[in-house]
Amino acid sequence: MQTIHPTMTHLPTIQEPRNNGIPLDLSWVKSVQANTSAIERRAATLPGRRSVKKDYQAAWLCKAISLMDLTTLSGDDTEGRVRRLCAKARQPVRPDLLKTLGMEGLTTGAICVYHDMVETAVDALRGTNIPVAAVSTGFPAGLSPFKFRIAEIGESVNAGADEIDIVITRRHVLQGNWQALYDEMTEMRAACGQAHVKAILATGELGSLRNVARASVVCMMAGADFIKTSTGKESVNATLPVTLTMIRTIREYHERTGFRIGYKPAGGISKAKDALVYLAMIKDELGDRWLQPDLFRFGASSLLGDIERQLEHHVTGGYSAGWRHAIG
Numbered sequence: 015m016q017t018i019h020p021t022m023t024h025l026p027t028i029q030e031p032r033n034n035g036i037p038l039d040l041s042w043v044k045s046v047q048a049n050t051s052a053i054e055r056r057a058a059t060l061p062g063r064r065s066v067k068k069d070y071q072a073a074w075l076c077k078a079i080s081l082m083d084l085t086t087l088s089g090d091d092t093e094g095r096v097r098r099l100c101a102k103a104r105q106p107v108r109p110d111l112l113k114t115l116g117m118e119g120l121t122t123g124a125i126c127v128y129h130d131m132v133e134t135a136v137d138a139l140r141g142t143n144i145p146v147a148a149v150s151t152g153f154p155a156g157l158s159p160f161k162f163r164i165a166e167i168g169e170s171v172n173a174g175a176d177e178i179d180i181v182i183t184r185r186h187v188l189q190g191n192w193q194a195l196y197d198e199m200t201e202m203r204a205a206c207g208q209a210h211v212k213a214i215l216a217t218g219e220l221g222s223l224r225n226v227a228r229a230s231v232v233c234m235m236a237g238a239d240f241i242k243t244s245t246g247k248e249s250v251n252a253t254l255p256v257t258l259t260m261i262r263t264i265r266e267y268h269e270r271t272g273f274r275i276g277y278k279p280a281g282g283i284s285k286a287k288d289a290l291v292y293l294a295m296i297k298d299e300l301g302d303r304w305l306q307p308d309l310f311r312f313g314a315s316s317l318l319g320d321i322e323r324q325l326e327h328h329v330t331g332g333y334s335a336g337w338r339h340a341i342g
């Protein structure tokens with residue numbers, strides 16, 4: 015078997031200037047449209063468009079691991095579960111498989127937990143470069159008093175979170191109150207300080223792709239480092255049409271301001287083959303630069319298990335039972 019060279023998955027990360035945001039440009043926001051039927055037609059063709067096999071597929075799956083926010087966001091999370099998840103982030107795939115693949119040292123992109131679990135995760139990841147992301151601001155509904163949402167961000171940063179996943183107020187989008195969304199996002203970004211901020215739009219609750227596109231633009235104008243689809247708790251989470259809509263706003267924002275904004279699809283992505291479709295779409299629409307952990311993450315709690323099974327099959331020729339990959 016041909017060894018997959020690590021440079022195929024670990025390209026050097028270029029230092030990107032952080033998005034400082036721009037003043038709210040309402041004429042830009044209102045000019046943003048989304049042709050739903052065209053987007054849906056295009057998205058429907060994507061799964062069959064590209065097919066990567068054998069070593070190339072294994073390399074792309076390793077890439078997907080390096081771009082994953084390995085997540086646990088459950089009401090019954092315990093320190094033990096978070097420590098096991100962190101162990102998995104450090105060593106996402108069996109060492110002998112990684113050795114055969116030439117991918118020793120591979121880790122996930124980050125760990126994503128509730129605020130309450132940040133200190134445990136920081137402790138469990140000490141000595142690694144794996145960042146800890148916290149979902150703050152009254153996740154998942156984001157309807158606690160605003161001052162508490164801002165205070166929660168501060169608490170998460172003080173506890174050692176490197177990244178903060180905030181949730182926006184869906185009401186502002188549904189009512190077209192772009193100023194309120196901009197002001198909220200600006201304040202949340204400021205509360206994050208040096209920690210990078212991912213704006214969760216909860217796209218399944220925004221009513222239309224046009225609203226998704228406009229909310230994306232407003233959050234970027236207000237300084238979001240990433241825009242993220244979903245909390246994983248809505249009835250509809252990450253989809254291909256939503257992804258196409260959001261990444262095209264990222265492309266336009268980059269063309270108009272020079273800032274590169276990251277993208278995080280989250281919720282319901284649990285199969286290796288689906289992850290490959292997302293990566294191919296990012297490559298086609300935004301280019302290779304976006305296939306780095308500072309600009310792309312999967313938010314996923316169960317994707318790693320399926321990727322691990324596929325990699326095991328690639329190396330050994332046999333599939334292991336799903337229960338052997340209980341975490342991730």
Ligand SMILES: O=C[C@H](O)COP(=O)(O)O
Nearest residue numbers: 246280281282313314315
């Ligand atoms: O942000 C991450 C999501 O909550 C994960 O969703 P999932 O459990 O459906 O993979």
